[in-house]
Amino acid sequence: MTGTVRISTCGRALLKIFYNRIEISLPSFVLRWIAAWSLGGLMVLTIHPAFADESVDLGDIRIEAATATPTAKGGRSRVRFQITNNSRTDLHLLGISTPVAAKTELVARVGSENTSVLQSIGIPSEETLDLTTSHLHYEIYPLEKVLQSGDNFPITLHFRGWSKSTLVHVH
Incomplete structure (x- = not known):
């Protein structure tokens, strides 16, 4: 057969x-x-926990691959994710916040060694903002606790006029 x-x-x-x-x-x-x-x-x-980075639909917004690097208490962790804007209007991401760190920064790598901190970033309608690259990510610091592989913690994404929360997986 x-x-x-x-x-x-x-x-x-x-x-x-x-x-x-x-x-x-x-x-x-x-x-x-x-x-x-x-x-x-x-x-x-x-x-496998490395693939626990599920996508989260928040209406017309989709958050994917939300991960953070393991880091000691008091240190800096990189938070990476993708945001897909399936709405008919442009979005403006003003920043993120989390209970595990006092400060957050949107870091953009400019050239091979220079970085710049961005105050906000736009996400055009029907486009994806990729914060999983080496060129663009959030840094959270100083950490209030140790972040170990397998941990989860919440972040709140602050858009112009509204906010949404999701979980970040550490690995």
């Missing part, structure tokens, strides 16, 4: 060569083996 796997592609080069379809015939036990390993991999991704 065999099964068929069909892979569709939109790539122009592959479209010319394979006419938008590749067919591979495999014995059914191989297809079951692939399915079992794929499901097992998904379960590991779901259970």
Whole structure:
């Protein structure tokens, strides 16, 4: 017994060569083996704490991959996340706050060594602001407590005219 796997592609080069379809015939036990390993991999991704960075929908706003670096009490931790603005209006992020630190700063890396602190940042309609890069992130300091891998803590995102809270995962 065999099964068929069909892979569709939109790539122009592959479209010319394979006419938008590749067919591979495999014995059914191989297809079951692939399915079992794929499901097992998904379960590991779901259970592993490094993948606990779930997305949070806050109406038309989506917060994804909210993480912080482990840091000693009194130190600085980097907080990273993505904000997707699915609304029809532009947003203006004024800052964040958290009970685990007294101060927060939006840090932008300018060039290879220089940094600048931004007071706020805009998020255009239907766009994503990526604060997970090495160029742009929040720093929270001085920490009121130790942040260890596996910990969670709340942050509040302050937009012009309103605020929303979400959890940050430390790892």
